[in-house]
Amino acid sequence: MTGLPLLPDRTCGGCVECCRYIPLDLPELAKPTGELCAYCIDGAGCGVHAIRPQTCRTWFCVWRVVELSDDWRPDRSGVIVRPDGLQDGEITLYVIERTDFLESDDFFDTVVHWLDNDIRLALSIPGPVGTYPVRAVVTDYLKQAITAGDRDLFDRLVAYSLDSLANHAWQPDGVVARYAVGETPS
Structure with missing residues (x-):
């Protein structure tokens, strides 16, 4: 995110969830959606941090740029707040794991x-490794529960939205893993 x-x-x-769930298809680094980058050390971070691609240097989840509680950190919440669309007034919650956080007051x-x-x-969820995530704008759908002041309905609508997304026909992302960061082209 720039x-x-x-x-x-x-x-x-x-937290390395973006290194797992965000697809990359660059000349020096390609990894299918949902596959942990081979340069990533799970729970520790990037093994080629000093020479990582520009995309990896500039893409950050919204938790890194907006005052959200530490509970929103993706490896804790199960939610990556995606930056795409933010400057146009849209937030995508990429629910990578259903956790109790989705029913929290926060x-x-x-x-x-x-x-x-x-x-x-918008809500989004990942599919099987190597498939594009699915996404749906749920603003009006969730607003009905908020307008009614019905917290239980809100929680049910979020769960139903995620269930509906999970029934999607997954499309392959077509990305073939390629790891060549730091290599000199021949």
């Missing part, structure tokens, strides 16, 4: 705040 400054003193730490209050500020909201 254009937005990172929060000071907030680092990825042991999750609910944050989503309500976003919707109250006219930010469109």
